[in-house]
Amino acid sequence: MEKKFEGSCHCGDVQFTFVSDLSRVGKCNCSLCLKRNAIMAYTEAHKFTLISGEDRLSCYQFNTMQAKHYFCSSCGIYTHHKPRTQKATTAVNLSCLKTTEEELSGLTIQKISGSELSIES
């Protein structure tokens, strides 16, 4: 069942909501994600709403420069990104969401082969 989650970075400047049933959750093996080590949750782009902190967000791009990886410029936490191959999707840092243990306990963490999508990552 879908639920509206509240999310934020560590310092709280960046706040957002994210509507999802947490059925699409995964870890990616691209060069960025290997270092970032975040579990990501995916939803349709219109179900992600940035509430505050737009001016705090920095955007990191690499390789094909198409995906947009956002992080808080104050505390450095990765909050969300726009994947290169799924323009209608937004992915968020699962650890930024206010979740209960119960909500997290049944999750299947899928493997996302971002490195194979990339030309040279």
Ligand SMILES: [Zn+2]
């Ligand atoms: Zn922050």
